Amino acid sequence: MSGVAATFAAMTIIQEHRTEIRAGDIQYQVAVITRTDGGEPDRVTITVGGERTDGEPVAEGRLDLDVASVPTVAELLGTSLRTFAGGGARRRPRSRPARQGQPWSDEMDAELEARWLDGASIGDLARHFARTPGGIRARLPRVGCDPERPGNHLPTPPSLREAEEGVD
Structure with a gap:
């Protein structure tokens, strides 16, 4: 194998998605990173952070997950955080009209x-x-x-x- 081919075969590919938002005086960041060594990614690292404009941290953490567990953990976190914040499980923002979706006579x-x-x-x-x-x-x-x-x-x-x- 040539030197270039050997270098390419050992290459690590990193995919990263970052999101930042400001809510009031707090800047939040979430980064989702996958790393592969030539094949499909098998691990995902999620880092969460948030700090006030004066630099005081209000959120920080890191999760290392198996790729297959990401959908389940995402649903679990969403439900748990909404419940903790007083929002409960997902719900419609307002009530539906009584006859919505029913047949017309x-x-x-x-x-x-x-x-x-x-x-x-x-x-x-x-x-x-x-x-x-x-x-x-x-x-x-x-x-x-x-x-x-x-x-x-x-x-x-x-x-x-x-x-x-x-x-x-």
Whole structure:
């Protein structure tokens, strides 16, 4: 093996991802580093630090993990830290409307159309039907209403106009 090939075969590759953020007067850093000796990485080193603007440390630590354990440890840390901080497990930031995701009945569709044509706003309809504004906007065309023009039906597409007028 030549000297160049021997040097290349023994090369160590380091992959590193660093993130820094400032929260108030504290600068936080997280570094995730993997090292390989020509193959796939088998270990990950995570370092965490944080210090105030006057240099006082508020966070420091290091984890050395097997690559296969990273997803499990990440979930464990996230859940544990949110619980400790009073956030509990992941949760939705606000409550869902009571009927969000539930099927629409023919009667509800007819009422939606009638209320839209009477000038009800998207917000009013969302509250009345216990749905999200996005859900109302998505449903309006299905009942023939134009969500961009309050109080109006969708125009009849050209392909159907001839049939309505009786032209063959």
